[in-house]
Amino acid sequence: MASSESLLPVTSQHDPLSESSSNSIPETRRRKPTKVHLVVYSGFLLIALYITLIVTHTRPVSTKGANDEKTVASRARLAGVSEKSNEHIWKMSDDREGEAFAWNNTMLSWQRTAFHFQPEKNWMNGPLFYKGWYHFFYQYNPNAAVWGDIVWGHAVSKDLIHWLHLPFAMVPDQWYDANGVWTGSATFLDDGSIVMLYTGSTDKFVQVQNLAYPEDPNDPLLLKWTKFSGNPVLEPPPGIGDKDFRDPTTAWKTSDGKWRITIGSKINRTGISLVYDTVDFKTYEKHDILLHQVPNTGMWECVDFYPVSKTKHHGLDTSVNGPDVRHIVKASMDDTRIDHYAIGTYYDSNGTWVPDNPSIDVGISTGLRYDYGKFYASKTFYDQHKGRRILWGWIGESDSEAADVQKGWSSVQAIPRTVVLDTKTRKNLIQWPVKEIESLRLRSKKFHKKIGPGTVVPVNVGPADQIDIEAEFKLKNEDLEVIFGDDSVEDDKDFSCETSGGATLRGALGPFGFSVLADQSLSEQTLVYFYVTKGKDSKLKTFFCTDTSKSTMANDVVKQVYGSFVPVLKGEKLTMRILVDHSIVEGFGQGGRTCITSRVYPTKAIYGATKLFLFNNATDATVTASFKVWQMNSAFIHPFSAVDDLVVPSST
Amino acid sequence: MKMVVVMMIMMVMAMVSEASMIEQTCKETPDFNLCVSLLDSDPRGSSADTSGLALILVDKIKGLATKTLKEINTLYKKRPELKQALDECSRRYNTILKADVPEAIEAISKGVPKFGEDGVIDAGVEAAVCEGDFKGKSPLTSLTKSMQKVSNVARAIVRMLL
Numbered sequence: 001m002a003s004s005e006s007l008l009p010v011t012s013q014h015d016p017l018s019e020s021s022s023n024s025i026p027e028t029r030r031r032k033p034t035k036v037h038l039v040v041y042s043g044f045l046l047i048a049l050y051i052t053l054i055v056t057h058t059r060p061v062s063t064k065g066a067n068d069e070k071t072v073a074s075r076a077r078l079a080g081v082s083e084k085s086n087e088h089i090w091k092m093s094d095d096r097e098g099e100a101f102a103w104n105n106t107m108l109s110w111q112r113t114a115f116h117f118q119p120e121k122n123w124m125n126g127p128l129f130y131k132g133w134y135h136f137f138y139q140y141n142p143n144a145a146v147w148g149d150i151v152w153g154h155a156v157s158k159d160l161i162h163w164l165h166l167p168f169a170m171v172p173d174q175w176y177d178a179n180g181v182w183t184g185s186a187t188f189l190d191d192g193s194i195v196m197l198y199t200g201s202t203d204k205f206v207q208v209q210n211l212a213y214p215e216d217p218n219d220p221l222l223l224k225w226t227k228f229s230g231n232p233v234l235e236p237p238p239g240i241g242d243k244d245f246r247d248p249t250t251a252w253k254t255s256d257g258k259w260r261i262t263i264g265s266k267i268n269r270t271g272i273s274l275v276y277d278t279v280d281f282k283t284y285e286k287h288d289i290l291l292h293q294v295p296n297t298g299m300w301e302c303v304d305f306y307p308v309s310k311t312k313h314h315g316l317d318t319s320v321n322g323p324d325v326r327h328i329v330k331a332s333m334d335d336t337r338i339d340h341y342a343i344g345t346y347y348d349s350n351g352t353w354v355p356d357n358p359s360i361d362v363g364i365s366t367g368l369r370y371d372y373g374k375f376y377a378s379k380t381f382y383d384q385h386k387g388r389r390i391l392w393g394w395i396g397e398s399d400s401e402a403a404d405v406q407k408g409w410s411s412v413q414a415i416p417r418t419v420v421l422d423t424k425t426r427k428n429l430i431q432w433p434v435k436e437i438e439s440l441r442l443r444s445k446k447f448h449k450k451i452g453p454g455t456v457v458p459v460n461v462g463p464a465d466q467i468d469i470e471a472e473f474k475l476k477n478e479d480l481e482v483i484f485g486d487d488s489v490e491d492d493k494d495f496s497c498e499t500s501g502g503a504t505l506r507g508a509l510g511p512f513g514f515s516v517l518a519d520q521s522l523s524e525q526t527l528v529y530f531y532v533t534k535g536k537d538s539k540l541k542t543f544f545c546t547d548t549s550k551s552t553m554a555n556d557v558v559k560q561v562y563g564s565f566v567p568v569l570k571g572e573k574l575t576m577r578i579l580v581d582h583s584i585v586e587g588f589g590q591g592g593r594t595c596i597t598s599r600v601y602p603t604k605a606i607y608g609a610t611k612l613f614l615f616n617n618a619t620d621a622t623v624t625a626s627f628k629v630w631q632m633n634s635a636f637i638h639p640f641s642a643v644d645d646l647v648v649p650s651s652t
Numbered sequence: 653m654k655m656v657v658v659m660m661i662m663m664v665m666a667m668v669s670e671a672s673m674i675e676q677t678c679k680e681t682p683d684f685n686l687c688v689s690l691l692d693s694d695p696r697g698s699s700a701d702t703s704g705l706a707l708i709l710v711d712k713i714k715g716l717a718t719k720t721l722k723e724i725n726t727l728y729k730k731r732p733e734l735k736q737a738l739d740e741c742s743r744r745y746n747t748i749l750k751a752d753v754p755e756a757i758e759a760i761s762k763g764v765p766k767f768g769e770d771g772v773i774d775a776g777v778e779a780a781v782c783e784g785d786f787k788g789k790s791p792l793t794s795l796t797k798s799m800q801k802v803s804n805v806a807r808a809i810v811r812m813l814l
Contacts, residue, residue: 102740102785145757147767179762201762242765298814334766337814400781401755401774402747556781 004310010170098640103554103603108407110606111583114466115635116395117163117413117441119153133220134160134383136392136413137169139183145404150180152198156221156640159415159436160390164640166313169227170198176210176232178203183302185213185379187251187259187281187318193217195281196225197261199246200232206242208232209263211281221640233282237274240265247302250381253319255348262291264300264331271297271331271363273305275351291329292353297359297363302377305353305387307346308421308429315420316390317382321348326421328429329353330370332377333363339370339378339393341429343421356427368428371414372497373546373562373587374398380419391419391431395584398558398599412584414597421594425567432577432592441630449614450624452507456515456522456615461629465517465582465610471627473530473574475509479621480540495533497545497563503527508620509540515613516580517551519605526551526600527615528578528587530566542568544576544589546596557601566594581632674698677705681808690802702812703760706768709806710756713775716802717748720779720795734786736805741782741792748775748799749775756810765813772810776803 112118119140133156140153152170155163170181177200184198196212210231215224236245244265247533251259258277263273271294276289291305307316307325316325330341342362344355360367370378371393378393393414397404404410417431445461461467501509513529515522527547535541545563552559566589568574577588587596605611616623680688691697694708724742724768727734735797779799783790790796 102736144751144754146751146771147764148755206764207763241763337766400744400747400777401751401770402744402778402781404746405751406743497806555784556777 002578005008005393052254060169089384092119103403103406105406105604107601107606108403110465111407111601112409113412113581113584115161115437115446115632116415116581116584117155117637118409118411119155119165132220133158135222138413140168145408147411150182152181154223155637159439160434161436161635163635163637164644165638166223166640167222169222170212170227173202174200174210174227175203176200176208177227179205181537183247183377184210184249185250185261192396194222197233197248197251197281199248202232207245209234209238209245209248228282230282234263234284235277237286239267240274244299248304248547249303250318251281252305254351255267255321260351261437262303262305264303266299267293269298270295271300271333273300273303273329273331277351287351289350289352291351292355292362294361294363297331298333300331300363301334301337302332302379303330304341304379305346306382307581308343308389308419310421310426311423313420313423314387314420316383317384322347323564326356327353329355329362330364330378330380336365337376339376340364340367341370342367343427343429369564370429370431371595372564373594373598373599375414378414389417389420390434391417391595393417395597395599399555399601400553403556403601414584414586415579417592417595422567425568425593428567429592430592431595432588433577433586437468437579440633440635442633444628444630446626446628447614448624448626450622451512451614451616452622452651453616453618453620456613459514459612459614459629461612461631463608463610463631465580465606466611466632466634467516467578467580467612468630468632469514469516469576469578469580469612469627471514471576471578471625473512473576474626475532475574475621476624479509493536495531495541495543497531497543499533499545500545500561502547502549502561503529503545503615503617505529505531506617506619507533508618510543510618510621511545512616512618512621512623512625513576513614514578515615516578516585517600518603518611518613520611521604522613524550524552524602524605525613525638526585526598528576528585528596528616530574530576530589531576532621539566542566542574542590544587544594544596545599548598548600551598551600552596552602554601554603558599560598560599562596564594564596566590666726670729673700674705677702677809678805680812681805686801687805687809690805695727699747700760702809706760706765706806706809706813708758709802709809710753710768710772711762712802713772713806714749715755716795716799717753717775718747720792721745721749721800723792723795733792734791737782737790739787740785744782747776752778756806760810760813765810769807769810769814772803772806776800779803795804 043586058453108496136155139150141148143149151168154166154169157163172178172181179201180197184194184196186194188194194214197209200210202208211228211233212225214222215226236242248263249261251261254260258279260277262273262275273291275291276284278284306318307320307327309316310326326343327346328341332339340363342355344353346353352535355361374395375393378391380389380391383390395412395414397410413434415437417433419429419431422428422430451457510531511529515525515527518525529545531543533541543563544566548562549559549561568590575590579586583599583601585598587599614625661757674688674691675771678684681687690712691708696708724738752771756768757764759767779796783796
C-alpha cells in the first residue's frame with residue numbers, strides 16, 4: 001500500500017486562470033445599477049455571459065504551472081515542513097532509466113516476516129489487547145489487501161511472540177457498527193472483569209462509541225463478545241463532526257472513584273482530546289474542558305494517555321497517580337501518519353494535562369515520536385502479569401498496492417516494546433523489544449572489529465534475513481580531540497537524517513553502522529547507522545538514521561532516509577540494536593532512546609543472497625565495533641488448534 | 653425593469669456561487685483546469701461538498717482505468733511484441749480498479765480519508781509504473797499521464813479532508 005509518504009511529485013500550485021477570473025468577478029460585482037437601465041441590463045448580460053464561459057470552460061489550457069510534469073529528484077523532507085503539509089516526494093524512474101519493476105512471486109514471498117505478527121492474508125492494523133493469554137484484537141479486512149470492510153481479528157499468545165490465530169471477535173452486524181468495527185480499548189474493572197469500548201461506523205457513517213464485553217468471562221480465549229443492547233453509549237457531541245470521533249482509550253480511575261476516558265478529535269485544524277467520566281460505561285458525563293489541544297495538528301487518532309514512573313523502570317497501571325509519576329499524552333496524527341507523544345502533568349481535579357515543554361507539544365512536527373520511521377496507530381497497555389507497559393505499533397507497507405494484491409497481504413505489527421520514562425534524561429521515553437523475543441535466538445557469533453575511515457567489511461553470519469544484532473561502537477579519543485581542536489570542522493547545525501541524503505554524506509565522525517539486507521555487490525543495502533557531529537559548546541551531537549534509498553532496485557516503493565537526534569550521555573558508549581526480519585527492519589539507538597522502523601523490499605538481497613556488512617563512511621574517525629549477531633528462529637504463527645491448548649508455554 | 657435587473661442580479665449571483673465551491677476547491681490542487689473540467693462535467697459537482705468532490709474524482713479514476721484496460725486489450729492484438737509490458741500494465745490497472753478505487757470510496761465515505769489518500773496516490777503510482785515498463789516507447793502515454801494528473805488532483809482534494 002502506497003502511504004501518504006509515497007507521493008507522486010506535486011506540481012506547483014500556480015494557477016493562471018484564477019488570477020484572471022478572480023480579478024474580474026469582484027470588479028463586476030461592485031458595479032452598481034446606473035440611472036440608465038438599458039446600460040445596466042446589457043452590462044449584467046455581459047457579465048452573465050462571461051461567467052457562463054468560465055463555468056463551462058472545458059478546454060485544458062496549456063499553461064506554465066498546470067501541466068508541468070517533471071519528476072522532481074528532491075528528497076523527503078520531514079524536518080521543517082509545515083505541520084499541515086506532508087511533502088514526501090516519491091522518487092520514480094529518474095534513477096533507473098525509466099525501467100519499471102515487475103515483481104515475481106519468489107521476490108514477493110520472501111517479504112513475508114518470520115517473527116512479526118501478521119495475519120495469513122489481507123490487511124491489518126491497530127492493536128487491542130487483554131492479558132492472561134495476551135490477546136491481540138486487530139483491525140482486519142477479510143476481503144482484500146487494502147483497508148476496508150473492517151472486522152476485529154483476534155490472536156492470542158502466552159509470550160507476545162508466538163501468536164495463534166482465532167476466529168474474528170466482532171463483525172459489523174449491528175446498525176451502530178455496520179460500516180466498520182473500528183479501534184477500541186479494554187478496561188479491567190475492580191472485580192477483574194473486562195469492558196471494551198470501541199468505535200463503530202454506523203449505517204449512516206457516523207462515528208459512535210459502543211460497549212462490548214466477553215460473552216463468557218470464564219473462557220480464557222475470549223472467543224465470543226456480546227455487544228451492549230443499549231449501544232451506542234456515546235455519539236459525537238455538539239460541535240464535533242460525525243466523522244471526527246473515534247478510538248476511545250482505556251479508562252483510568254479518578255480520585256473520586258469514577259472512570260475517565262479520553263477520545264481524540266479535532267475542531268477545524270486543532271487536534272483535541274475530549275474527556276468523559278462514567279461509573280458504569282453505559283452513561284457518561286462529558287467534560288466542558290478538554291484534556292488537551294494543540295493548534296494546527298489536525299485530527300488526533302488513537303489517543304493514548306498513561307502514567308510513567310520518574311524513578312523506576314517498571315510499568316504502571318493506567319490509574320496510578322502521584323508525585324513519582326509523569327503522564328504521557330500520545331496521538332496518531334491523521335495528517336502526517338506520525339505517532340507523537342509528550343511528557344507532562346495531569347490534573348485529576350479537572351481532567352486536564354499540561355506538557356512540560358509546549359514547544360514540542362503533542363503533534364508538533366519537531367516534537368517527540370515513538371519511532372522515526374514507519375510506525376502508526378500504536379497503543380500501550382499495562383501488563384500486570386509482568387508489571388510492564390507494552391507498546392504495540394502498526395507497520396503498513398511502503399510498496400505499491402499491486403504488489404500487496406499480488407502477494408496477498410499487507411501490514412505487520414512491530415515487535416511489542418516495553419516503554420518507560422528515561423530516568424536519566426527525563427525528557428523522552430525508552431522503548432525496547434520485549435525480552436520474550438530472545439527465545440527466538442538461535443546460534444550467535446561475536447565480533448570485535450576496528451575499521452578505518454571509508455571502509456566496508458563483510459560480516460559472515462550465514463543467512464542474514466532473520467537476525468538480531470546488538471552492537472557497541474567506540475570512537476578513538478584522539479580522533480575526537482582532533483575534531484574539537486580543528487576550527488575548520490564546523491558545528492553541524494543543520495544536519496538531519498532526512499535531509500542528509502543518506503549514508504553517502506560523509507562527515508568527520510560518521511556515518512558508521514551496519515548495512516543490512518544487502519547483496520554481495522552492495523547494489524542493494526539498507527544502512528542503519530550513527531552520525532556524530534560537532535555540536536555547539538564543544539559537545540558532540542549524535543544522530544541515529546536508517547537509509548533505505550538504496551535498499552532495492554525496484555522503483556515503485558518508498559525509499560526514504562529516516563532518523564533523529566539521539567541523546568548520548570557522558571560516559572555512555574554508542575549502542576544500537578537491529579532486528580531484521582525479511583521486509584521489516586527495526587533499529588533501536590542508545591538502548592531505545594531513538595527507534596526507527598522501516599519496510600524494505602529488495603529484489604536481489606533475498607533468500608541465500610542476503611548479506612550483512614559493517615561500514616564506516618566517516619572521513620576521519622576510526623571506529624571500533626563490538627557486536628553479537630543471532631540467527632532468529634521463526635515464531636511459527638499459525639491458527640490456534642486444540643493441540644496448542646495443551647502445550648506448555650515457553651518459559652520467559 | 654427593476655424586476656429584470658433583480659432577476660439578472662440573482663442569476664449572476666447564483667452562477668457565481670455555483671462556480672465558487674468547485675473553483676475554490678480546484679484552486680488548491682496542482683491542476684486547476686483539469687480539476688474544474690472533471691468536476692463540472694459531472695452533474696453531482698454543483699451541489700457536492702469536499703467529500704463529494706473527492707468521490708467524483710475517484711469515479712473519474714475508475715472510468716479512466718476502465719478505459720485504459722480496454723485500450724490495453726486492443727493493444728494485445730495490434731502490438732503483440734509488447735505483451736510483457738502489457739501484462740504488467742494490466743495487472744497494475746486491475747489493482748486500481750479492484751483495490752485502490754473501492755478503498756478510496758469506502759474511506760472517503762466513512763470519514764477516514766487517509767486510506768482514501770493511499771488509494772488515489774497508488775492509482776498514480778500504478779500508472780507511472782505501467783508507463784515506465786515500455787522503456788520510452790509506450791503506446792499508452794497519454795492515458796497514463798492522465799491518470800497521474802487526475803491522481804494528483806484527487807490527492808489534493810482528499811488532503812483537504814484531513
